[in-house]
Amino acid sequence: MISEIELKIYEFIITYTMEHLYSPSIREICDNVGRCKTTVWSHLKKIEKAGLIELPEYATPRAIRLVGFKLVPKE
Numbered sequence: 001m002i003s004e005i006e007l008k009i010y011e012f013i014i015t016y017t018m019e020h021l022y023s024p025s026i027r028e029i030c031d032n033v034g035r036c037k038t039t040v041w042s043h044l045k046k047i048e049k050a051g052l053i054e055l056p057e058y059a060t061p062r063a064i065r066l067v068g069f070k071l072v073p074k075e
Contacts, residue, residue: 002050006043008033010052013064021071023064 002010012032016024024032030040044064048055056063 002047002052003043005033005035006047006050009040009043010047013053014066014069017066017069017071021073023062023066025062 009029009032012029013023016028026037026040026044029044030037033040035043044053044055047053052067054065054067
């Protein structure tokens with residue numbers, strides 16, 4: 001089960017990804033939820049543990065992957 005702030009982060013990732021067709025940066029997530037990078041990263045790890053996202057193995061920008069989603073651009 002994820003917390004309220006983790007749900008807010010997850011929903012932001014979904015909304016941002018649908019709009020831009022790539023995931024938000026950690027800084028953009030921080031700006032959206034008003035938390036520091038360390039705190040956001042901790043929440044992202046919990047969201048990943050819940051099976052909702054996959055985080056990159058290495059520090060790769062914009063590499064958060066939504067589990068169960070497929071991006072298909074509008075025509």
